[in-house]
Each structure stands twice: as structure tokens, then as C-alpha cells.
Amino acid sequence: MRVAVIGAGIIGASIAYNLARRPGVEVTVIEKERPGAGASSHSFAWTNAFDKEPLHYHTLNRDSMELWHRYAHGLGVADAFECRGRLQLENTAEGAEVLRARVRRLQSWGYRCRVMEIGEVSALEPGLVTDSFTAASYSAVEGHVDVPRVIEACLRLAQDRGAEVLTGRAVTGLQRSDNGKIDAVETTGGSVACDVVAVAGGTSTPELAAHAGVLIPQPESPGIVIRTDPRPPLLASVSVLHLPALGPDRADVHLRQTKDGVVQIGQGTQESLNEDDSQAHADDLLDRGARYFPALKGATALPQPVGYRPMPADGLPVLGFAKSARNLYIALMHSGVTLAPLVSELATLEIVDGAQVEALAPYRVERFS
Ligand SMILES: Cc1cc2nc3c(=O)[nH]c(=O)nc-3n(C[C@H](O)[C@H](O)[C@H](O)COP(=O)(O)OP(=O)(O)OC[C@H]3O[C@@H](n4cnc5c(N)ncnc54)[C@H](O)[C@@H]3O)c2cc1C
Incomplete structure (x- = not known):
């Protein structure tokens, strides 16, 4: 399975890392600037579920918080996560x-x-x-993360397992065959053939998904740290x-x-x-x-x-394959630092194993259609 991951923020890097650990999965990460250039480098990087509503979204954040120690440890950057409350x-x-x-x-x-x-x-x-x-x-249970170190570790370990990381290459389009499947990702440096596209382009994700006719409403959400x-x-x-x-x-x-x-x-x-x-x-x-x-x-x-926070209109993540573009996997969310360990593992279950994770049911893109 060839998976093109668009975006090397904390979400794209985490998905690439989890995918690359699976035998038989060839991962290509395509990043228009440099790893972490988007929201991930502006983040306060606080892992918390304090103000998260409703309960299913609170639980999603909390389950991910519980993974952070193990995740950072597995990446070989245990001290990139601090959890002193x-x-x-x-x-x-x-x-x-x-x-x-x-x-x-x-x-x-x-x-x-x-x-x-x-x-x-x-x-x-x-x-x-x-x-x-x-x-x-x-x-x-709340803490914070050294995001650049985590991104760097994810990409390095993914590369150790054969992933390719293309930086300074912007995705400009998605090539679709007659049956609607995306066959390749068009970039400023040529096209990348793929079986699955995982879009983790942060605030650019709606624009990228629109190439396949998938609409995601996203208001602007500026913030300063x-x-x-x-x-x-x-x-x-x-x-x-x-x-x-x-x-x-x-x-x-x-x-x-x-x-x-x-x-x-x-x-x-x-x-x-x-x-x-x-x-x-x-x-x-x-x-x-x-x-x-x-x-x-x-x-x-x-x-x-x-x-600018990647922020779908209802504040909840967008996660999963789009029904109208079946090999387009979307991963757009605020609180991506909190959520990265869990959503990247669950996305891998859905992309590689074909699972339909029930905990992700509230976050499908079709809720906007
Ligand atoms: C001010 C602020 C404070 C925040 N505080 C917190 C917090 O305390 N806790 C928390 O959990 N979350 C927080 N967040 C949210 C969190 O930072 C984001 O949810 C997370 O960084 C999203 O990561 P990402 O990988 O999805 O997106 P990004 O980090 O934006 O990465 C997307 C990547 O895609 C690339 N890209 C875009 N378009 C293309 C293209 N066409 N071709 C190729 N590459 C492309 C970009 O260059 C970028 O590197 C905050 C965000 C902001 C802005």
C-alpha cells in the first residue's frame, strides 16, 4: 500500500510514523515548507481535556493524553513530554x-x-x-509537549523504515481516475503515485480536500502565544x-x-x-x-x-475516509498536540486494516454535507 501523507505537522508526522511501522506500507510525506511550519509551531502545546465538550470529544482527548508518555518514550524523546499538572x-x-x-x-x-x-x-x-x-x-493529568522534537523524531523513525519525506514541495492537485479513485498527488515537483492519500495539511486541508470535491467548512481561528x-x-x-x-x-x-x-x-x-x-x-x-x-x-x-488553528466549523475534528472520495483520508483538527498519539494510531487502523473505529464516528466529514 502506497500512502501519500500531505503535511508534516504533528498530525501528518505522527500518521507517517505509525504507517511506516506497518510492513508493506510505503509512505511518502509531502510538505510544502518544512516540518512543523504550520500551526504546530505556533501551538501552546498543552495536553488537556478540561474545556472539551461533549463527553465523546473530552474522552477522545483524555484517551490520547494517557498515551503521551508511552508515545514520547517510543519515539526516543521521553523528555519531550512533561506532565506535572x-x-x-x-x-x-x-x-x-x-x-x-x-x-x-x-x-x-x-x-x-x-x-x-x-x-x-x-x-x-x-x-x-x-x-x-x-x-x-x-x-x-495535564502537561505540555516539545512539538518540534516530536515531529523530528516521528519523521526520522519513519524514514528509518523507508518513508520518503519531500520538503519544499506543495501539493497542487489530486489526480482521479474514471472510477473516482485518487491515483496520484500532483505537486510542484511532479506527481506522486498512491493508493491512499492522507490529508494532514492543517488549515489548508479544506482547500486540499476540495480538489476531490470534499467540502469542509473552516472559520478562521487566529491565536498568539x-x-x-x-x-x-x-x-x-x-x-x-x-x-x-x-x-x-x-x-x-x-x-x-x-x-x-x-x-x-x-x-x-x-x-x-x-x-x-x-x-x-x-x-x-x-x-x-x-x-x-x-x-x-x-x-x-x-x-x-x-x-491559525486548523478548526472545523463545529470545533470537532474531521477524521476518516470521505464517502465521496474513498481513498482520501482526512485528518483536520484543533488540539492536534493533545490528540496526535491517539488519532495517528486510529487513522492507521482505518487506513491499513480497513477498520471503522466507532470512537471516530462523530468526526466523519459527512456531518457537514
Ligand atoms: C495559537 C495556537 C495555540 C494552540 N494551542 C494548542 C494547545 O495548547 N494544545 C493543543 O493540543 N493544540 C493547540 N493548538 C492546535 C494545534 O497546534 C494544532 O491542532 C496542530 O498543530 C495541528 O497539526 P497539523 O499537523 O494538523 O497541522 P499543521 O501543524 O498546520 O501542519 C500542516 C502542514 O501541512 C503543510 N501544508 C499545507 N498545505 C500544503 C500543501 N498544499 N502541500 C504540502 N504541504 C502543505 C503545512 O506547511 C504544514 O507544515 C494551538 C494552535 C494555535 C495556532
């Missing part, structure tokens, strides 16, 4: 009520999170100024801090620190829209973090370009 704080009575209700709902789904006393928060993260906090929650200069280790115990808003125009922020000491800060939740890539906005995000976490004072905020 997430601490979320609120500073209003209303925010406290919403957080407690969310925790109750998540607990009813068996998610490992709980409300935490403010005294416990101080013990966990002594660097936090806790005087204005009205509520806190802790989820032990700013960075700082490298700092000494900041967080004593947790992987991600989610700090409360400082007023109507200064929304909540989430922050993490990567192994190189760089602190990454994003606004709102993982899905919040933001296009302000100015220095002033980057300074403000840092200042919001420093209000509660004074160790950030003195850091330099480095604005980052806007990243």
Missing part, C-alpha cells in the same frame, strides 16, 4: 462558582481534577501571589498555570516554561481568538502573568506571529 486560579466570586461547577462536571466524567484550597496552592507554587484568589483547581527570553526555572510543581483576568480588557492568561527556559504565554483559553502581534500586547500579556507571578518581572516579552 495544571493549576487554574480565579479572582472573582462568579469565576469561582464557574470553576467549581466545571470541576464537578469533569469529576463526574472521571477526569482527575479537584478544587484546591488557596493554602495548598501556595505550597505547590510558592512564587504565586495568592491574596486575590477566590478559587483554585488542580488537574494532575508570546515568548520570553530564557529565564531560570519558574514553576516549582506544575506544568501549566492558568491565571485570572485583571479586568474586562485584560483577559486570563495561561503560561508554561519550556526546557530552554523560555516562558510561553497565551490569552484566555486554548481556543481564544487573538490577532494582536504587537510589542505592546506582548508586554501586556507578560505583565498580566507577572501580576500574580512576580518572578516574571524583568523578563523580556518577544511578540510572535499570529498562528
Whole structure:
């Protein structure tokens, strides 16, 4: 079986890695720029299922989170995944009520999170100024990923098993035979013959799928994750801090620190829209973090370009073969960092073994037709 994988972000690279481990599967990855050039390099890379609804989508994320340790270990980059939990704080009575209700709902789904006393928060993260906090929650199962290292490892191991990785080659079309089957992928460097096409082109996936007449509605979903200069280790115990808003125009922020000491800060939740890539906005995000976490004072905020989330119109992934183009496998999703270990394994079951994975039934592209 010859499979052409379009896109070398975390999803395309993970699918290529899983496919290449199967005997008899010839994998060609086609990437228009360089591996990780798309949403994967803009990601906050937080593995979580906290705000994920409905239950089946929460469960999909959670099942994938549980695979991350094994996945990173198998790729030979065990330390590219860190899982020390997430601490979320609120500073209003209303925010406290919403957080407690969310925790109750998540607990009813068996998610490992709980409300935490403010005294416990101080013990966990002594660097936090806790005087204005009205509520806190802790989820032990959340963490973050070093995405570039994971992508690099996936592609390297896939190549070790014979996969070809073509970079700087854009897919421009799909060649279909009379029976509707896609026989080849047209690229800027010639065509690539295939039996199956797996489209993991991130925000370009709707445009790529449209070559085979498959329509996927996708609104724009811009986001910004700013960075700082490298700092000494900041967080004593947790992987991600989610700090409360400082007023109507200064929304909540989430922050993490990567192994190189760089602190990454994003606004709102993982899905919040933001296009302000100015220095002033980057300074403000840092200042919001420093209000509660004074160790950030003195850091330099480095604005980052806007990243666009691959985001199907209903916010849920699109996964599976299209009924109208039977050898076109689509893998388009937000939260791809959280989902990569699981969806790449399940996609492999569907592509190579012909399985129809029931857990993926809510995510078929036909729901939009
Ligand atoms: C600001 C922001 C914050 C985020 N935070 C989180 C988070 O905390 N946790 C989480 O789980 N997820 C998060 N996400 C989402 C996550 O990053 C994405 O879901 C994931 O990176 C998608 O990976 P992908 O491989 O599908 O797409 P991409 O990484 O976009 O990769 C697609 C690749 O396809 C290539 N390509 C496109 N068109 C063509 C073509 N015609 N020919 C060949 N190649 C092509 C692109 O160059 C690109 O390299 C965030 C995203 C953003 C933007």
C-alpha cells in the first residue's frame, strides 16, 4: 500500500510514523515548507481535556493524553513530554462558582481534577501571589509537549523504515481516475503515485480536500502565544498555570516554561481568538502573568506571529475516509498536540486494516454535507 501523507505537522508526522511501522506500507510525506511550519509551531502545546465538550470529544482527548508518555518514550524523546499538572486560579466570586461547577462536571466524567484550597496552592507554587484568589483547581493529568522534537523524531523513525519525506514541495492537485479513485498527488515537483492519500495539511486541508470535491467548512481561528527570553526555572510543581483576568480588557492568561527556559504565554483559553502581534500586547500579556507571578518581572516579552488553528466549523475534528472520495483520508483538527498519539494510531487502523473505529464516528466529514 502506497500512502501519500500531505503535511508534516504533528498530525501528518505522527500518521507517517505509525504507517511506516506497518510492513508493506510505503509512505511518502509531502510538505510544502518544512516540518512543523504550520500551526504546530505556533501551538501552546498543552495536553488537556478540561474545556472539551461533549463527553465523546473530552474522552477522545483524555484517551490520547494517557498515551503521551508511552508515545514520547517510543519515539526516543521521553523528555519531550512533561506532565506535572495544571493549576487554574480565579479572582472573582462568579469565576469561582464557574470553576467549581466545571470541576464537578469533569469529576463526574472521571477526569482527575479537584478544587484546591488557596493554602495548598501556595505550597505547590510558592512564587504565586495568592491574596486575590477566590478559587483554585488542580488537574494532575495535564502537561505540555516539545512539538518540534516530536515531529523530528516521528519523521526520522519513519524514514528509518523507508518513508520518503519531500520538503519544499506543495501539493497542487489530486489526480482521479474514471472510477473516482485518487491515483496520484500532483505537486510542484511532479506527481506522486498512491493508493491512499492522507490529508494532514492543517488549515489548508479544506482547500486540499476540495480538489476531490470534499467540502469542509473552516472559520478562521487566529491565536498568539508570546515568548520570553530564557529565564531560570519558574514553576516549582506544575506544568501549566492558568491565571485570572485583571479586568474586562485584560483577559486570563495561561503560561508554561519550556526546557530552554523560555516562558510561553497565551490569552484566555486554548481556543481564544487573538490577532494582536504587537510589542505592546506582548508586554501586556507578560505583565498580566507577572501580576500574580512576580518572578516574571524583568523578563523580556518577544511578540510572535499570529498562528491559525486548523478548526472545523463545529470545533470537532474531521477524521476518516470521505464517502465521496474513498481513498482520501482526512485528518483536520484543533488540539492536534493533545490528540496526535491517539488519532495517528486510529487513522492507521482505518487506513491499513480497513477498520471503522466507532470512537471516530462523530468526526466523519459527512456531518457537514
Ligand atoms: C495559537 C495556537 C495555540 C494552540 N494551542 C494548542 C494547545 O495548547 N494544545 C493543543 O493540543 N493544540 C493547540 N493548538 C492546535 C494545534 O497546534 C494544532 O491542532 C496542530 O498543530 C495541528 O497539526 P497539523 O499537523 O494538523 O497541522 P499543521 O501543524 O498546520 O501542519 C500542516 C502542514 O501541512 C503543510 N501544508 C499545507 N498545505 C500544503 C500543501 N498544499 N502541500 C504540502 N504541504 C502543505 C503545512 O506547511 C504544514 O507544515 C494551538 C494552535 C494555535 C495556532
